[in-house]
Amino acid sequence: MRLSPLCLLAVVAGAPAWAQSPEAPLPAARGQPKFEAGLGAGGGFLPDYPAAGQNHFQGLAFPYIIYRGEVLRSDDQGLRGRFYNDDVLGVELSFSGAFPSSSDNNRAREGMPDLDWQGEAGLALRLTLWRDRETPQRVNLELPVRGVFSTDGTGVRYRGLTLSPELAYERLDLGRPGGRFRAGIGPIFATGRLMDYFYRVKPEHVRPDRPEYDAESGYLGTRLQLSYRMPVTERLSLVAGGRLESFHGATNSESPLFRQEWNTSVALGFAWSFYQSETRVASTSSPFD
Structure with missing residues (x-):
């Protein structure tokens, strides 16, 4: 949905996993640290x-930990539990999230409850449709199904489910060794409970320009998202990302809270790894693992 701290900053936090100085051997030759700790911001x-x-600036600074285990991993692709993984098929835990939004700063939602921090967790199926090991690059079809939860810091509430199939292209070592580019496009579908969270107008929140509205499950929109991570040194990396979302034909386009058929997002971040374990993870058959 929104360009989230977990989507953007998990990439930021994982950046040193591929970072290297020009003199350092490639990760394939020496492996990667099994454990890292650092500071990320974006x-x-x-x-x-x-x-x-309306758009607003959102930012976050945080410490991070990277762990490259056989099943549980927290790395450049986020927090993952790899139940099954080979060159063609993968089944993993999948996580995402979104920043909060104050209704006081949004004209359409003025007088309504704020939108809280959101987290998403579920399973994702990855099908690799094409790969080139020499480049290396690949095209995946990814099928994540996630439950959505929100919190204001005092409790957690379940908000529904999302299904967001995505066709994704990934390219490693683009621009310089360790650079990673990713582009993905796909639709988003959500249950009525989550649609209500975004688009429902209850009777107590009705205004002359904001009639009562009860949202329905269905098609939320389509998103195109791009990201590029570039290592500056072996411990410092930069990341940039952007997202273009189309809501043409969305199920709840009649909601008074539905204001634009296009949304754009841009983001920048960095990650600095201040600790890397001497224990290294042996290279696998796939440079994307």
Whole structure:
């Protein structure tokens, strides 16, 4: 949905996994540290919610840990539990999230409850449709199904489910050794509970320009997202990302909270790894693992 801290900053945090100085051997030759710790930060100009009419700057700084285990991994692709993985098929835990949004700063939602921090967790199926090991690059079809939860810091509430199939292209060592480019496009579908969270207008929140509305499950929108991570040194990396979302034909386009058929997001971040274990993870058959 929104360009999220977990989507963007998990990439930021994982950047040193591929980072290297020009003199350092490639990860394939020496492996990668099994454990890393560092500091990451990022920010962007992001829409307040899907199909919102306003964007605001959001930022986050955080410590991070990278662990490259056989099953559980926290790396450049986020937090993952790899139940099955080979050159063609993968089944993993999948996580994402989104920043909160204050209704006081959004004209369409003025007087309504704020949108809280959101987290998503579920399973994702990855099918590799094509790969070139020499480049290396690949095209995946990814099928994540996630439950969505929100919190204001005092409790957690379940908000529904999302299904977001995506066709993704990934290229390693683009621009310089350790650079990683990713582009993905796909639709998003959500249950009525999550649609209500974004688009429902209860009777107590009705205004002359904001009639009552009860949202329905279905098609939320389509997103195109791009990211590029570039190592500066063996311990410092930069990342840039962007997202273009289309809400043409969305199920809840009649909601008074639905304000724009296009949303754009841009974000920048960095990661600095201040600790890397001497224990290395042996290279696998896939440079994308």
